[in-house]
Structures are given as C-alpha cells and as structure tokens.
Amino acid sequence: MKACIISIGEELLIGQTVNTNAAWIASRLNELGIETKEIVVITDKHEEILRALKECGERSDIVLITGGLGPTRDDVTKHALCDHFKSNLVMDQQILEDVTQYFKKFGRQITDLNREQALVPDKAEALRNPYGTAPGLWFKEEGKSFIAMPGVPYEMKEMINSQIYPVLSEMPRQQYIIHKNILTHGIGESALADKLSEWEDELPDFIQLAYLPSMGIVKLRLTAKGKQEDQLEKALADEISRLQKLIPEYIWGYDNDTQEKAAGELLKSTGSFLATAESCTGGYLAHSITRVPGSSAYFKGSIIAYSNDSKVQLLSVPPDLLKKHGAVSSQVAEAMASGVKKLFDTDYAVGITGIAGPDGGTKEKPVGTTFIAIAGKKELICKKYTFADSRERNIKRATRSALAMLKKMIEKEHKKRS
C-alpha cells in the first residue's frame, strides 16, 4: 500500500515551521508496512489543494492531509475537500457536543466560528479531536482513503494514534517494514562505523543500516522489509545479538528508550532515591528526569545553584573549595553531589558544574568545560567533559552524560551487592 502526505500551510513554505508532522506520519505508516511515496507541501489556496488532491489520489492508496482545518479565514482545506468530493457541509452533533465541551472545560465562551467547526462534509466520516476544536475528516472513494487532520502536531498525533492507526492496522497487509534502533553513547559515528564495518558487509540484502548521530548519542537503525514478519524479526534479533557482542560497552538502550526512563527504571527497581544539584544545566537534568511519568516515586528534587552563594548556603559547598579550585571544578561538582544527597537524604545524587557559554570561558576552562559528579551509595566519582559547542548543546550533552554516568553507577553498585 502506497501513501502520499499533503502538508498544507504557508508557514512551511516560508521556512517558519519545519515539517515535523510529515516525518512523524511517515514513520507511523512504516510500522503498518505502508510506504510513503511522496510528501507534498503546498500553501492554503483552494486551487493548489485541489490539484494536490487529484495528483496524490492518482499516485497512492492513502492520502494523508494536515493543516488548514482551523476556525480562521486562512483555513480552507475543508472547503477544498468538499469541492473535490462534491460534498456538502452538514452539522455533526457529536462534534458540536465535543466543541461545546471543549470550551466549557476551559471556561471560555463558544463563538459562531467555533460552532462552524462542527460542520462536516456529508461524504466524510468525522474524527474527534480531544485536544482541539477542528475535527479530522476521512473520505473513502474507490478503495482509496483521504484523511484530513489538523496541523497542530499533538492534535494530529492523537487522532492518528487513537482513530486512524487502529483502523489502518486492520487492513490486509502487503508487506512488513520493521525498524529496530540500537542506542549508543560514548563513541562517535565514524569510530562506530569502523568497528562495525565487517558486520555491516555481512548484513542480508533485506536489512538496511543507517547511522543517526545526535548530540553525544548515535542511533543505529536497522530496517528490514519483506512478507514474513517472523522471519524479519528473527533476522533483526540475530543481527542485534551480534551487535551486542561487538559493542557491549556503548549500547544503553533500544528503540524509544530514553536515558531518563532507563535510569528511572533502575532507581525504581532497586528502591533507590535520587536528587540533583545543577549549575550550568540550569534545571534541564531535573526536567529530563521529571518528564518521565511516575518519576516522583524515585526523584526527590533538585537545587539549581546558579550563584556561588547558593552553592555554599544550600549545598554546603565549602567556600575555600570555591576559592581554591573555582566553581567549575571536580572538587565543587563532588561537593555539590554530596551536599544535595545529604540535603534530600537520597541514595544517589548528581552534581553538575560547567561553563555553558557563550561567555565565561577562559584559556584553562573554555566554554563547554563541564564536571559531572555522581554520589552513589558507597562511591563518589567525577568526570570532566569538554563539549565546546553552543549553549543549548552543552546543556543537553551534559545532561545526557550525567544520565549515562548515573545509570552505570547504579548498575555497578547493585551488581556488586547481588
């Protein structure tokens, strides 16, 4: 089964918004064995939409459309669809009820413009939108599907996940496309490619490999395509177990694992608690940990100590350490970790201090210099990193490195004990 994606919106054509929607949709379709043949980005003009609907309809079995379903005047997708399918707008009572409830929930006044959102083409099935007011629209014609969704990413994603994907997954499958991701940390892309070169040469024809580097992490993506799901799964599992033997020390997870989820699960399973003390990362580590649902079960809190005073007063960093070694030093990182561990009475603690930039660097300690300390149940370790990138990347790389160090420490301490 072939798909086309039509992304509608002037913001995509002036470069204001990057088309993340299309990438996300394409990857979900792949899970169903559906290949995206083409992505077309056009502006919200009636005649442009009509042309794209016609052309994409001829080339594919499923056309997924995002954007232009909002309540304002620049939203014309619904009318173009009516035109294309010779359909008329009728009030959908379920959608009207949804829109009314949506405004009630936020205590806002419903307007005529909002009520008009419940007008649905009579040849389409309406898809409910729990996160917004624009319903999705599913047209079926001559065995083909045209599915229009809002352009707001989380509204579109919810609609696909809960209403579109389940239906598409019931359709007869022509092929399987299986992606497996192996997540590595602590080794660069080309060094990894060198280590894996022989293994790569021996991969079977139906498996493809891609290297996806991103800020300290290299994702290895294996893609297998074929008719027999179990055969593909087995071949992928074999290749992954080969990989595990080749680079055991660099693999920290698979597929949608995140470092914070992996660390969190370890903390939970060992009944341990965590606290963090951050300077240069400014809360990004705490945020990463707490964006995992249920993190309150093992995360007690954090001190963001952005000044020397607060490092002394809140984290009990000895003032002479700061004076002698400077705020960005292994001694201070270790004192921060120990201090916050005591303060929150936890089993593990992280202390991070560094120079995120763009200012504040010196010859000895250039921008990107970062010390990360982990206080464990028994041990206290510290590592120095020199990221030397942009502020944003320094913050993220420091956070990723801290999570990798933390995970290693918990594993080590609990291996010893068992």
Add this chain to the structure above:
Amino acid sequence: MKACIISIGEELLIGQTVNTNAAWIASRLNELGIETKEIVVITDKHEEILRALKECGERSDIVLITGGLGPTRDDVTKHALCDHFKSNLVMDQQILEDVTQYFKKFGRQITDLNREQALVPDKAEALRNPYGTAPGLWFKEEGKSFIAMPGVPYEMKEMINSQIYPVLSEMPRQQYIIHKNILTHGIGESALADKLSEWEDELPDFIQLAYLPSMGIVKLRLTAKGKQEDQLEKALADEISRLQKLIPEYIWGYDNDTQEKAAGELLKSTGSFLATAESCTGGYLAHSITRVPGSSAYFKGSIIAYSNDSKVQLLSVPPDLLKKHGAVSSQVAEAMASGVKKLFDTDYAVGITGIAGPDGGTKEKPVGTTFIAIAGKKELICKKYTFADSRERNIKRATRSALAMLKKMIEKEHKKRS
C-alpha cells in the same frame, strides 16, 4: 519569481530525517522576494526524479533540488538531470582538482568512485563544494534555473550562501516579501480572531494574516508583498500599532522573541533578581530561564521540591498548610514563592505546584490543575490554571503561563514606581 524545492531521499520518506533543508532554503528565498510554491519530497528513483523535474519546471521559475548527488549507487540525481536536459557527462577539471585536494587534506586514498564525482553534465555549470566531494549543478533553460545541491545540510548551506544566493540577489527583483510576527498569550485562536475580525477586514490587499497557535501561544503572522520595500515596512508598522491598541494585554513579544528572553530583559533592565520554586514543572521553568545566554546576571537559582518534605524543609512551607489545603493549592504555591524568594534573597520569585499527570488527579483537582504564584517586590499573587492535557504539555503550558505572569508583575511594579 516562483520556486519549487525537490528534496530527494528515502530517509525523508520513512520519517528518519526531518526535512530541515527545505525550510532553510525557503526562508533564504523569501529574503530575496522569491516565493516557494511547493516542496516535493521523493525517493531516489530515476523516474520519480524525472517526473518531479518536469512538473516543478512547469510550475516555477527556479527549481532547487537537494540530495542524491553522492558517490554511491543509490545516488541517481545527476543521471536523472542528464536525462531530463539531454546532457552528457564530461570531466570538470576544477572539480577534479577540488575532490583530489579534499582527499589529500584528510590523508585518504582517492578512489575511482570519487573521481567520477567530477563528471559534470555538459549543459550545467558546476558549483564547488568546499565541505564535501559532490559538486552542485546549475542548469539554465528558457529563463528557468534548476539547481541541484548535496543533501548534507552544511554542504548545501555553504553552496547557497556563497554561490547561489549572491547570484540570485543580482537578478532583477520582482517583489519584496516581509514577515512580521506578533506573539500573544492568554487568549485562544478563535477568541482572538473574533476580537480582530474588523481589523482583519480592513487589512490592505498586499498584507496577509495567519494565526499560528502552539501551546498557549498564538503567533500572528503578517506578510506583506509588493514592489516598494519602504511602503511595505510602513504599512506593517501601522498595522502592528493598530494591533497594539486592540489587544495590548495579550501581546508579549515580536518575531523571534521568547518569553524567557523578554522576562530576562525586564529583570536586567530593572536590576532585579529572580528565583523559582517548582514542583510539577520539575525544572523546566529554570531550564527555560537559564537557556538564555547571560541569565546568570539575574537568575539566582531554583528549588525543585518534588516531595512534601522538601517543600517544608527547603522552602519553609508551613506543614499545616500542606495538611489543610494539600500540596496542590494556592496557599502552597504562594508559600513556595515566598519561601524561595527569601532563601535566594531575590526581588521576584515564582512558585508552581500542580498535577502534571498522567496519574495523581482527583475529582476536585484533575490532572492539569496548576497553581502559579508570583512574589514581587510588594505583591504576592496566585492564579489557578486547568490545563488538563498530557504531562509534557502541562509542564510547558505551566512554564509559559508563569513567565507571562512574571513579566506582567515586573512591568506593573516598575510602572507604578516610575
């Protein structure tokens, strides 16, 4: 002048790579008054490329192509271009020299495959590639341009910046395209559209308005197109000053402003210091504030108090408040703000407590219930929000609301004083 962008690559069609190239190119073209009519993403198949070249050539004056120029077998763009333009490959001595030098620089052996990169269609002008081995190709036919570039972002960008943009900017300009963004907070898209309906009706023909909603923020984008740059600038300035009178309470910034930058500038200009106390946002507020370069000049730090104990011990929240009203209450939010203000000895402080979800909600306080308190130099205020969304969105919306409240408070207190 109209442009089309053709992005070639399987990685874009399986959702492995987001098409940032097209957005970047489109925004550079806009600076030259060139409108992108369409972006087409296709796989690296000969016949697909031929079709796209034909269709895009018919619809536009400039076709920009990225991807598929590499040395390996799956790179077929050059051959498709030869086919389309009935052109033959000839060795380009300058490019051969560049490729040879490139390998020399890295101390690598040059292969026949690499040498073949210097084969250039005889009807094209070659564009040099200082960061890689694939040259760009510029075809001119019947007043139209077809420009093929490598898909690697920094190779493509360098080629545009140093060889393509300068040439295009010398062409006679047919129009200017100017975008201005007005950033609003605290009002939904449709309510805003209602308020602005009359103003929108009276916008001159050459100015277009778009509503771009995203998590609690609605961006209004005004786009002016025309021959006279100064006239467009003036007309936009006039419309923005009209807007400022219509919705003064909702506008918090323009163009690339962020809320944290706007709040930070206010703190700096008033010589004020800030601290935050976060529960449900788990550090995201502190992270947002500290991702702004130079934020250490006004941000002292934050306490992430994820447990009741830490709220009492670190922020001096009275235990009976927690008992009587619960951790998620206006009383506790206010006590957190006051507590952290005292602790860090600042002029302003924020306290946030809420239920981020997905668990922890009750009938009275469902997931998304959030109390945000701002302690100012004189005042202490608190607002209740009910976001009721996903965990990630609750965290982000709470942070945005807190920044909006903070900014308002600083403005108010410093207006009073002056």
